[in-house]
Amino acid sequence: MQNTVSNMIQNPILPGFNPDPSIVVVGSDFYIATSTFEWYPGVQIHHSKDLKNWRLVSRPLNRESLLDMRGEPDSCGIWAPCISYSQGKFHLIYTDVKRFDGNFKDAHNYYTTCETIDGQWSDPVYMNSSGFDPSLFHDDDGKMWFVNMVWDHRYQRNQFGGILLQEYCPKQKKLVGEIKNIFKGSKLALTEAPHLYKRNGYYYLLTAEGGTFYTHAMTVARSKHIDGPYELDPYGYLLTAKDNQHLGLQRTGHGDLFDTPSGESYLVHLCGRPLAGERRCPLGRETGLQKTYWTDDNWVRLENAQSDGLPEMQVPAPKLPEHPWPKQNKRCNFDSTTLPIEFQWLRTPFPERFMSLDTRPGYLRLTGRESIGSLYEHALIARRQEAFVYQAQTSLDFKPSNFQQTAGLICYYNTSKFHYCYISVDDSGQRFIDIMSCLGDQSLCLTFPLREGQLDACQTDKRFILPENGTVFLRASVKHHTLQFAYSLNEENWTTLPINLDYSIISDEAGGGDGCHFTGGFVGMACQDVSGQQCIADFDYFEYVEYEDK
Known part of the structure; x- marks a missing residue:
C-alpha cells in the first residue's frame, strides 16, 4: 500500500x-x-x-x-x-x-x-x-x-x-x-x-x-x-x-x-x-x-x-500518494556538456558566445564580455537562492592580464544591486582578491559603511594578494541579513575577508524605493572583460548548500 x-x-x-x-x-x-x-x-x-x-x-x-x-x-x-x-x-x-x-x-x-x-x-x-x-x-x-x-x-x-x-x-x-x-x-x-x-x-x-x-x-x-x-x-x-x-x-x-x-x-x-x-x-x-x-x-x-x-x-495536504523526487546533488562538477537546469543567465538567447562546457572538459568556461551593469551581454551563470541561510562555493583558474578583467563569485539581484568577490590584477600585474558592491544606484565601491555592531571594514587600499598562478577557491556564506566572502588556495585553509556585507540589499525592496523590482537573489559565477580582449575564466565546480534556519 x-x-x-x-x-x-x-x-x-x-x-x-x-x-x-x-x-x-x-x-x-x-x-x-x-x-x-x-x-x-x-x-x-x-x-x-x-x-x-x-x-x-x-x-x-x-x-x-x-x-x-x-x-x-x-x-x-x-x-x-x-x-x-x-x-x-x-x-x-x-x-x-x-x-x-x-x-x-x-x-x-x-x-x-x-x-x-x-x-x-x-x-x-x-x-x-x-x-x-x-x-x-x-x-x-x-x-x-x-x-x-x-x-x-x-x-x-x-x-x-x-x-x-x-x-x-x-x-x-x-x-x-x-x-x-x-x-x-x-x-x-x-x-x-x-x-x-x-x-x-x-x-x-x-x-x-x-x-x-x-x-x-x-x-x-x-x-x-x-x-x-x-x-x-x-x-x-x-x-x-x-x-x-x-x-x-x-x-x-x-x-x-x-x-x-x-x-x-x-x-x-x-x-x-x-x-x-x-x-x-x-x-x-x-x-x-x-x-x-x-x-x-x-x-x-x-x-x-x-x-x-x-x-x-x-x-x-491532498489525499494523494507521497511522491518525492531524487535529491539534487549539492555540488555540480560540470562533467556534462549541458548546463544543469538550476542555472540561468541574463537576457541573451546566445549563451555560446560567453559560455562553454566542452572547450575544457570538466570545467565551465566563461569568456569575459561586458560589465555587470550591461543590459545586453555579460558572462554570468547563477542559480536561485532558496533559503535564508546557505553557503555557495566554487573554484576558478583565472589569470587576468589587466585591471579591466575580473572573474569570481557573485551574489546578485540585478545590475544595480550585488556583492561581488572578484579576482583581478593591479598595474604591476599582481593578482589580488577584492569585493565590489553596488547598493541600488549604479555607484560601485570596494567597501562601504557597515551596519552597527558588525566588523570594521577593511581599508580600500588593502588587498588580499594572490600567487601569480594557480586555482583560487571562493566561498559566500549567507545568514539572513549578513554575507561574508572567503577564499582559499587549497580548499582547506580559508581566509575570511574582514567585512560583513549587508545582504538585505539583495532584494526588490532595497535601493531605489519600495516597489521598484520583481526578481530575487541569485548566487553564481561571473567574468568580465571591458577591455574587449575576451579573457577566460575556468570554473571547476559550483556547490550550493542550505543550512537549518536558526
Missing part, C-alpha cells in the same frame, strides 16, 4: 524567486509556471504529483524565436505566464515587457504550444500589446478566450485600466471579434493577473489587486456570461495579508485556482517572506499554496473559515 502525503504541506512550496504562479492539472500531474523576468531561458515550470514535492522540469522559452531580451531593463522580460492544457497540448501564454520606467510598458503578448511539457515549444503567435498578465481560457463549447489587464498610459488616468476579453481563433491564429473591458476592479485598485474559470453555471474571474508588495490581495468576481457584468464577492478578498504585517507569509496575491483529480480545491499564489526586523525579501517573491472550498452559494473560500482570507504557513 502506498504511503499518503503527510497531513500538512509547508509554505512556500516553491521557495526562492518563483512569482506569479499559474497551475494546470493533467491526469495525476501538477505543473506550475512562474515568471522569470530578465533571466534566460524564460518561464520556469515545476512538476509535482502530490503538491508537496516539486522539481524543475522545463524552461520553454529557450531560443531566439521565442525570446530575446537583449537591451531590456531590470525586471522587464517575462511577466506572469499562464499555462493550460487542452486537446492533447500544453498551451503557454506569456508577456515580454520591453520597458519598465515611465508611462509606457511596451508589453507584447505571445502564445506557444507543445505536446510535452519538456519538449520543443512552437514558434510564438503574437497576440496583442495592450497590457500584461495575459491568460487563456478554454470554454466547454470549444471556444478559446484571451484576457489581459489593459495598461492606460494617459496622464492622470488609472494605469490599471481593467480586464480585457477577446476571442482567440486557432484556425486564423489571431485574436478576433470585439474587445470588451469586463472588469474595472474593486476599490483596492491596481487590478491585474486575470484568470477565468467556469463552475456551476458561473464564469469566475480571479484577479490580483493592491500591487505586488505589502498591500497585495486576491479578488473574485462572477457572472452568468463570460463578457459580464461581473459581481464582486460580497465576502471580501479571497486572500490577503495586507492588514496583518506580523504573518510569516506577506505580499500574498496573484495566483490560480484548481482542483485535484479527487475533487479537492486549492489555490496557488504569490508570497514573500521578509527578513526579521525589516521589509526586505532576498528570496524574492515565492509560490505558496492554500486549501480552499466552495460555499453553498457558489463562492470560493480558504478552508480555514476563521482565517478571513489570511495565508497560512502550513496547509492540509
Whole structure:
C-alpha cells in the first residue's frame, strides 16, 4: 500500500524567486509556471504529483524565436505566464515587457504550444500589446478566450485600466471579434493577473489587486456570461495579508485556482517572506499554496473559515500518494556538456558566445564580455537562492592580464544591486582578491559603511594578494541579513575577508524605493572583460548548500 502525503504541506512550496504562479492539472500531474523576468531561458515550470514535492522540469522559452531580451531593463522580460492544457497540448501564454520606467510598458503578448511539457515549444503567435498578465481560457463549447489587464498610459488616468476579453481563433491564429473591458476592479485598485474559470453555471474571474508588495490581495468576481457584468464577492478578498504585517507569509496575491483529480480545491499564489526586523525579501517573491472550498452559494473560500482570507504557513495536504523526487546533488562538477537546469543567465538567447562546457572538459568556461551593469551581454551563470541561510562555493583558474578583467563569485539581484568577490590584477600585474558592491544606484565601491555592531571594514587600499598562478577557491556564506566572502588556495585553509556585507540589499525592496523590482537573489559565477580582449575564466565546480534556519 502506498504511503499518503503527510497531513500538512509547508509554505512556500516553491521557495526562492518563483512569482506569479499559474497551475494546470493533467491526469495525476501538477505543473506550475512562474515568471522569470530578465533571466534566460524564460518561464520556469515545476512538476509535482502530490503538491508537496516539486522539481524543475522545463524552461520553454529557450531560443531566439521565442525570446530575446537583449537591451531590456531590470525586471522587464517575462511577466506572469499562464499555462493550460487542452486537446492533447500544453498551451503557454506569456508577456515580454520591453520597458519598465515611465508611462509606457511596451508589453507584447505571445502564445506557444507543445505536446510535452519538456519538449520543443512552437514558434510564438503574437497576440496583442495592450497590457500584461495575459491568460487563456478554454470554454466547454470549444471556444478559446484571451484576457489581459489593459495598461492606460494617459496622464492622470488609472494605469490599471481593467480586464480585457477577446476571442482567440486557432484556425486564423489571431485574436478576433470585439474587445470588451469586463472588469474595472474593486476599490483596492491596481487590478491585474486575470484568470477565468467556469463552475456551476458561473464564469469566475480571479484577479490580483493592491500591487505586488505589502498591500497585495486576491479578488473574485462572477457572472452568468463570460463578457459580464461581473459581481464582486460580497465576502471580501479571497486572500490577503495586507492588514496583518506580523504573518510569516506577506505580499500574498496573484495566483490560480484548481482542483485535484479527487475533487479537492486549492489555490496557488504569490508570497514573500521578509527578513526579521525589516521589509526586505532576498528570496524574492515565492509560490505558496492554500486549501480552499466552495460555499453553498457558489463562492470560493480558504478552508480555514476563521482565517478571513489570511495565508497560512502550513496547509492540509491532498489525499494523494507521497511522491518525492531524487535529491539534487549539492555540488555540480560540470562533467556534462549541458548546463544543469538550476542555472540561468541574463537576457541573451546566445549563451555560446560567453559560455562553454566542452572547450575544457570538466570545467565551465566563461569568456569575459561586458560589465555587470550591461543590459545586453555579460558572462554570468547563477542559480536561485532558496533559503535564508546557505553557503555557495566554487573554484576558478583565472589569470587576468589587466585591471579591466575580473572573474569570481557573485551574489546578485540585478545590475544595480550585488556583492561581488572578484579576482583581478593591479598595474604591476599582481593578482589580488577584492569585493565590489553596488547598493541600488549604479555607484560601485570596494567597501562601504557597515551596519552597527558588525566588523570594521577593511581599508580600500588593502588587498588580499594572490600567487601569480594557480586555482583560487571562493566561498559566500549567507545568514539572513549578513554575507561574508572567503577564499582559499587549497580548499582547506580559508581566509575570511574582514567585512560583513549587508545582504538585505539583495532584494526588490532595497535601493531605489519600495516597489521598484520583481526578481530575487541569485548566487553564481561571473567574468568580465571591458577591455574587449575576451579573457577566460575556468570554473571547476559550483556547490550550493542550505543550512537549518536558526
